[in-house]
Amino acid sequence: MMKIYEALKWASSFLREKGRDENAGEWLLMAQLGKTRAQMLASMQDELPALLLEQFQESVRKHGIEAVPIQHIIGSEEFYGRTFTVNGDCLIPRPETEELIYHAIEKKKKLFAADANLTLADIGTGSGIIAVTMACEQPELSVFAVDLSDKALEIAKTNAAAHDVQITFMQGNLLDPLMECGKKVDILLSNPPYIPESDREWMSEVVTDHEPSMALFAGEDGLDCYRELAAKMPEVLNRPGLVGFEVGAGQSESVAALLKASLPDADVDIVFDINGKDRMVFAEIKQ
Numbered sequence: 001m002m003k004i005y006e007a008l009k010w011a012s013s014f015l016r017e018k019g020r021d022e023n024a025g026e027w028l029l030m031a032q033l034g035k036t037r038a039q040m041l042a043s044m045q046d047e048l049p050a051l052l053l054e055q056f057q058e059s060v061r062k063h064g065i066e067a068v069p070i071q072h073i074i075g076s077e078e079f080y081g082r083t084f085t086v087n088g089d090c091l092i093p094r095p096e097t098e099e100l101i102y103h104a105i106e107k108k109k110k111l112f113a114a115d116a117n118l119t120l121a122d123i124g125t126g127s128g129i130i131a132v133t134m135a136c137e138q139p140e141l142s143v144f145a146v147d148l149s150d151k152a153l154e155i156a157k158t159n160a161a162a163h164d165v166q167i168t169f170m171q172g173n174l175l176d177p178l179m180e181c182g183k184k185v186d187i188l189l190s191n192p193p194y195i196p197e198s199d200r201e202w203m204s205e206v207v208t209d210h211e212p213s214m215a216l217f218a219g220e221d222g223l224d225c226y227r228e229l230a231a232k233m234p235e236v237l238n239r240p241g242l243v244g245f246e247v248g249a250g251q252s253e254s255v256a257a258l259l260k261a262s263l264p265d266a267d268v269d270i271v272f273d274i275n276g277k278d279r280m281v282f283a284e285i286k287q
Ligand code: GLN
Pocket: 090, 091, 092, 093, 094, 097, 123, 124, 125, 126, 127, 128, 129, 130, 190, 191, 192, 193, 194, 214, 215, 216
């Protein structure tokens, strides 16, 4: 038998030894007990029943030894106040993408009339976090979501159903499915793969062994998807129109230049995240 605090102590030293984030134990146990962090802290002196302890140790070992992401063990991740199902077929939602949502909503309010009937497309939807969150937060939007991976689209559909929103899902590469059916949209959002191939070698195996490469990497400089998106964008974007991309830190100037080249009359804006990193690029066409 072990008390909760003893189990957590064991987990953090085990994880430290394996070079993982020591706090992962807390997240795993919270999920397993169905408790908030505050509730768990308040029950630190409680004994952990033998079966729960065994399950907990098993999941800590899975993360520590096999480098399985804790979100895959738990089966979900929180994003913008909602729970999203995730697995190895899609990227795990990251907090930076919440900032893309926040700024996209602010810019949408400024650019379009409050009663406008707008369409939005999320390109490379993965787990569907951008499409589903925008549909939940701005219910008047008609939302399209595109992904190359059929398996990712399955997860995205599960998440759309769980949050009770109607989204039109399309399988294909970047803007191609929209172009093939002549669809134009008012708002285009994307968090495409943007990591340079060469970064793979120093990345954690928690990421490289368990998240899909096609969701992470995009050519030698990581800019391949932005190049293609920018080149084809004039064909799918209405006027007025809003584009919002998440980018890797340090990529914003290059991505802004790509957007300026393909949308010469757009206002292009680099936005920094709460950590002071250049993580978003927006383009607005006023009319
Ligand atoms: N749009 C999804 C997300 O933001 C997937 C992104 C990706 O696979 N690169 O998590």
